[in-house]
Amino acid sequence: MTAAMVAAHAETNVSSVSLVVNGKHRGRVSEQLAARIRDAVDELGYVVDHSASALARGHGDLVILLAPDLSNPFFAEVIAGVQDTLGDRYQLMLSVTERGEQPCVDSLRRFNGLRPAGVLVDAPDETFAAVPAAEHPVVLFDAPDSAADLNALNYDYAPAIRSLAALLAERGHRTVAYLDGSTRSATFALRRAMLAEAVTSHGLHLLDDDVRADVTVSGASAATRANLARWREGGATAVIAAADTLAYGVLAEAHRAGVRIPEDLAVASFDDLPSSAVTAPALTSIALPGAALGRAAAERLVAMLDERPLPTPTPLETVLVRRASL
Amino acid sequence: MTAAMVAAHAETNVSSVSLVVNGKHRGRVSEQLAARIRDAVDELGYVVDHSASALARGHGDLVILLAPDLSNPFFAEVIAGVQDTLGDRYQLMLSVTERGEQPCVDSLRRFNGLRPAGVLVDAPDETFAAVPAAEHPVVLFDAPDSAADLNALNYDYAPAIRSLAALLAERGHRTVAYLDGSTRSATFALRRAMLAEAVTSHGLHLLDDDVRADVTVSGASAATRANLARWREGGATAVIAAADTLAYGVLAEAHRAGVRIPEDLAVASFDDLPSSAVTAPALTSIALPGAALGRAAAERLVAMLDERPLPTPTPLETVLVRRASL
DNA sequence: CTGAAAGCGCTTACAG
DNA sequence: CTGAAAGCGCTTACAG
Numbered sequence: 001m002t003a004a005m006v007a008a009h010a011e012t013n014v015s016s017v018s019l020v021v022n023g024k025h026r027g028r029v030s031e032q033l034a035a036r037i038r039d040a041v042d043e044l045g046y047v048v049d050h051s052a053s054a055l056a057r058g059h060g061d062l063v064i065l066l067a068p069d070l071s072n073p074f075f076a077e078v079i080a081g082v083q084d085t086l087g088d089r090y091q092l093m094l095s096v097t098e099r100g101e102q103p104c105v106d107s108l109r110r111f112n113g114l115r116p117a118g119v120l121v122d123a124p125d126e127t128f129a130a131v132p133a134a135e136h137p138v139v140l141f142d143a144p145d146s147a148a149d150l151n152a153l154n155y156d157y158a159p160a161i162r163s164l165a166a167l168l169a170e171r172g173h174r175t176v177a178y179l180d181g182s183t184r185s186a187t188f189a190l191r192r193a194m195l196a197e198a199v200t201s202h203g204l205h206l207l208d209d210d211v212r213a214d215v216t217v218s219g220a221s222a223a224t225r226a227n228l229a230r231w232r233e234g235g236a237t238a239v240i241a242a243a244d245t246l247a248y249g250v251l252a253e254a255h256r257a258g259v260r261i262p263e264d265l266a267v268a269s270f271d272d273l274p275s276s277a278v279t280a281p282a283l284t285s286i287a288l289p290g291a292a293l294g295r296a297a298a299e300r301l302v303a304m305l306d307e308r309p310l311p312t313p314t315p316l317e318t319v320l321v322r323r324a325s326l
Numbered sequence: 327m328t329a330a331m332v333a334a335h336a337e338t339n340v341s342s343v344s345l346v347v348n349g350k351h352r353g354r355v356s357e358q359l360a361a362r363i364r365d366a367v368d369e370l371g372y373v374v375d376h377s378a379s380a381l382a383r384g385h386g387d388l389v390i391l392l393a394p395d396l397s398n399p400f401f402a403e404v405i406a407g408v409q410d411t412l413g414d415r416y417q418l419m420l421s422v423t424e425r426g427e428q429p430c431v432d433s434l435r436r437f438n439g440l441r442p443a444g445v446l447v448d449a450p451d452e453t454f455a456a457v458p459a460a461e462h463p464v465v466l467f468d469a470p471d472s473a474a475d476l477n478a479l480n481y482d483y484a485p486a487i488r489s490l491a492a493l494l495a496e497r498g499h500r501t502v503a504y505l506d507g508s509t510r511s512a513t514f515a516l517r518r519a520m521l522a523e524a525v526t527s528h529g530l531h532l533l534d535d536d537v538r539a540d541v542t543v544s545g546a547s548a549a550t551r552a553n554l555a556r557w558r559e560g561g562a563t564a565v566i567a568a569a570d571t572l573a574y575g576v577l578a579e580a581h582r583a584g585v586r587i588p589e590d591l592a593v594a595s596f597d598d599l600p601s602s603a604v605t606a607p608a609l610t611s612i613a614l615p616g617a618a619l620g621r622a623a624a625e626r627l628v629a630m631l632d633e634r635p636l637p638t639p640t641p642l643e644t645v646l647v648r649r650a651s652l
Numbered sequence: 653c654t655g656a657a658a659g660c661g662c663t664t665a666c667a668g
Numbered sequence: 669c670t671g672a673a674a675g676c677g678c679t680t681a682c683a684g
Contacts, residue, residue: 374677659681
């Protein structure tokens with residue numbers, strides 16, 4: 001089914017068909033012809049060929065979102081936020097990295113061949129320190145490393161992390177263990193560094209081992225199994241995890257080991273996933289509004305596509321949600 | 327950066343460039359010229375334009391996966407399975423439906439314009455009763471309605487559901503409530519119908535109200551809040567949820583209402599997500615191997631693309647994982 | 653083994 | 669307001 005067939009059916013030519021299906025026919029095609037064309041389109045079920053259109057125009061209506069693997073439910077939120085904002089002017093397509101990898105600059109180049117209208121990159125790796133020139137706008141998010149680049153949207157962890165450090169101090173903790181994610185993303189590095197600083201300023205200290213786990217419940221369980229005794233021997237009475245999913249593994253393993261939470265070991269983490277309200281015990285967590293992040297990034301991209309002026313991006317607020325685990 | 331520029335750089339023509347970058351040059355281009363072309367490609371960072379290539383060939387190397395919204399972590403598993411299987415011969419791109427919707431046939435048509443190599447559809451809605459003719463192979467999964475179509479991969483719920491019914495009977499339950507997902511997908515309808523039948527054959531009965539919730543923790547919490555008292559007045563001593571995420575909401579709300587689990591109300595569901603091992607109490611759930619489903623579907627698609635003979639698809643096994651909640 | 657040329661289906665100046 | 673034509677960047681018969 002091609003524009004030529006539609007043209008034949010409507011007894012006209014492909015130029016007029018193209019103008020009408022793209023809504024660019026005002027003052028160029030008579031209302032009568034336009035109606036005839038629309039009828040033919042409906043009747044034949046014609047859909048514009050994206051490849052041909054993108055080739056002719058230079059780009060299509062695709063917005064590509066590069067995201068790390070989706071096992072962390074946090075990303076579902078982000079994606080929903082992006083989707084909501086893009087609406088149907090643009091077609092959102094996701095590309096997901098291999099398990100445990102972060103989007104890298106090379107993948108960006110690979111997608112240039114698709115001639116997207118724009119690209120969003122969630123939690124890019126360090127190769128994005130400088131964003132490569134592309135024919136389309138690129139918006140990064142959860143990309144604290146690329147601070148110099150105006151097209152990055154990030155969280156403002158400071159207030160929530162301060163609250164968490166204060167809460168730890170208030171509860172009498174002195175030594176705190178940290179369970180990091182094994183993906184070496186900038187956002188994880190920042191969480192850890194900021195927490196270490198905040199905790200230190202309250203006179204506590206973060207165990208400086210470098211315990212990491214896949215951001216999955218089972219990965220975190222294994223890491224906890226291997227480190228729990230050592231953490232406690234080192235004096236840790238609390239463990240902070242870089243993501244809720246990691247904290248779930250800590251909870252499971254502590255339970256198995258007969259370690260009571262929060263009495264023997266307090267636990268807190270980052271994300272505040274919906275299921276964190278129903279773990280045993282309910283999890284204290286720094287809420288990261290994923291959908292808001294996705295929306296903000298998508299709005300920024302759309303503004304660039306519309307060539308509207310761009311405000312400096314505002315970091316998104318985070319808050320500590322206190323529950324029973326700490 | 328175009329093939330013409332590469333050709334100029336390597337002092338040859340676009341035909342040879344095309345043959346070499348596509349690995350079709352054996353016996354057509356001298357090894358010497360091929361090496362010169364490869365050097366030029368590397369030097370200039372040339373990437374084949376997907377739109378132009380797809381237009382010329384008739385299709386590209388894109389595999390499109392249509393999936394329902396990703397808030398259920400189950401889908402992350404499925405996607406990882408697909409990704410692992412496709413490798414880098416094909417480029418996986420996801421398209422996600424709006425919140426709470428299922429992929430429909432119309433979206434399939436829309437993606438024809440991208441000229442994909444093939445399409446996978448996860449949990450399609452009822453418009454897929456007959457798969458429309460497409461220029462590319464289509465494989466459905468989690469699509470029990472399309473039984474007649476050979477290209478659908480499904481779970482065999484029977485053994486696990488029988489175990490669940492037997493366990494309910496063994497524990498002395500007589501009346502069981504059901505919390506369904508609000509998405510009217512065939513796979514949810516089947517779960518309910520099969521459970522009703524299995525339970526009846528053990529002399530129990532399923533409350534025949536039609537309680538549904540968004541497949542999110544908060545949606546399920548709200549639905550439980552509205553129905554918990556009624557369920558218990560109706561004699562229900564157990565509630566089965568169509569997905570773990572729904573069960574999490576039941577747990578949370580029961581806890582809030584002072585209903586003990588499993589003493590006052592037993593709970594079980596479908597999915598067996600990793601986090602179901604760490605809820606309070608740990609959740610009894612029918613394990614649906616998401617990654618295996620994704621792999622099987624992707625393998626089938628690749629077989630079609632390679633024009634290899636297709637075996638009749640075997641439904642994937644499911645087992646009941648018993649934990650404290652029932 | 654090498655290269656000029658047609659054609660994929662569209663969009664968009666351009667001429668009528 | 670309508671239509672013929674060039675061109676987007678590639679692939680692939682085809683001729684040399």
